[in-house]
Amino acid sequence: MRNTLRLLSLTLIAALTGLASADQVRTESGGQTGNIVNSTKDALILNKSGSPVEIPIEEIVTVSFDDEPFALKQARQEAANGQLQDALDRLKKLDPTGTDLIKQEFEYLKAYCTARLALAGSADANEATNLLFKFAQSAPNSWHFYEAAELLGDLAVSQQQYDRATQFYGSIANAKAADFKARARVLAARALIAQDKYAEAQKMYDDVLGLQSPSPGVARQKDFATVGKAICVAELGKPADGVKMIQPVIERANPKDIDLFSAAYNALGRCYLKSNQPKDALLAYLHTDILFYGNPEAHAEALYYMSKLWKEVNDPDKGVAAYDLLRSRYSGSRWASMN
Template sequence: MNMRWLGIAFAAAGLWQATAFAVDTVVTSTEQVRGRITQMSPQAVTVETAAGPKTVPVNQILRITYDAEPAALGTARSNVETSRFEDALTALDRIPADSLRRPEIAQDVEFYRAYCRGKIALGGTGSPQDAGSAMVNFLAAAPNSYHYWDACRMVAELLIAVNDYDDAVEYFGKVAEAPWPEYKVEGLQKSGWTYILAGKFAEAEKAFDQALAVPLSGDDSPKLLATIGKARTLVEKGQTDEAIAMLRPIPERPDLTENSEVMGRLYGTLGAAYRKAGKLKDAVIAFLHVDLLYFSHTPSHIDALRNLAELWPQLQHPERAAEAVDVLKEQYKVNISAG
């Protein structure tokens, strides 16, 4: 083979390699896997790389970018990661339908559109029903998407927003069916908290016990939420001293200071225990921790405001109760009366 044809052969080989491999990128916390995605399921994504096929478990994936995806999709993804959901929707709306040449890209667009609508609805703007329907439609159209678990979580949260607790438990139950311990614990403890909203404390206690029985290494936040939930069921049974004793070590951990979900649930449960025990000032102090420090966890904040609206008049501060009622109405579209 003369040098001219040899050069053409090498150029063609390089072009083929670039086309065949460095196209899609699966990003985890430790690596970026580049190649061509050949299989996708809720459990794993398989990438054909230059070194051969590599399977990446979905619970390790942070994001996937696709070859030839519209630039606006990348913009939307970045906006979602920084909680700029309105901006993400604006970017998604700029994507022409005829530019979505691969099913995976079209599915990503629909997932992020439904996800952003869900987040906006949970923030008090828009319809939880419409957002939930959009996400259910996504699940029906793309059952093998790696977004499956996030979609189930979102549907469950939107169902809670419309007080459909039984169906919310069903979707959290899907998360509990995942093959990874942290997902199992998450699905079970979130089912437990949903049962509490429904007033089904026996079912809640069972879900929390199941979560606590799952072996789990690494981040123990999901199990702490199950422990707090278990304590909340003890409060309902009047075992307030036992509940408080279960919770006492948690606020001493400095690594949890910024965890609004754990700390919000913790102080909300302490408030419920003190209130059940007739210690109203201690209850108010606990609920104020949520209102002033851990308000970013919406379910805990709503619960704390409801309790403060009822407790402040008993401590001769009706004006503070009125403030709690106003926040519930203006921020969360929840209408209650003080006292």
């Protein structure tokens, strides 16, 4: 009996040891472990018991390497939780070691945190752009490539460099995955909205909405397209129609999808503004402020409009508070610089 228990214990320890010593790729459907041996723009290659397994980027949620420093794991989790400055401070103290893929992960995470902070006005946009360029040049086949291109495009839009943004977003259309191709069009249309080119943006959103694909990722991009189209419809004179378009997106969206919810409620607020319904607009922006503030760019936008709307509903003190929060938390954002 003792020998049997000892054998079971040794077997369990060996199994746990084998699990702990593997690279891990968490996907939408679960997770896989093995040895990550290669990366392309469109997939990670995982060696499982001697057999290569290709994991498409659209299925990947997060990745961790067996040999990466524990501080890198901590920084990755902090970034995922929205603690961007904490993650960046931790990364700045870290001397990256390990495989080329681990070093690439370090460089990307540092660039990602800096870029997201810059988009919120809490870091230098030029520094973030340089870090992303450096990463893209040193790791042109990284599975983070298209994410980096999106961030570069977002930074270009924030600096009103729309031609550059179009180039960066256009590179995402080269991805194999249908949802990334759809994302490229959604982003390009958003850049057109920033230029007040609503008719052109609406046409691009319609192209996305016309896509035929069973991919959940494409369905999510269609929701973003619906939200964007609602803004266009409102700005072109039919804000009530825009409101009707957004409501179903809010009803069916994943409650954890902060980016989609914040975009939807901000768009809803914009539609109500165009309808001259300040109380309803304020309520929409309050959703972003209270529930979906995890997206810094969207939160800054909501605070800007709230600072105006509180005054319209005769509560100027709350308007001042919203503006003070905007200036203190997102001081370098374009929303903080607007009157």
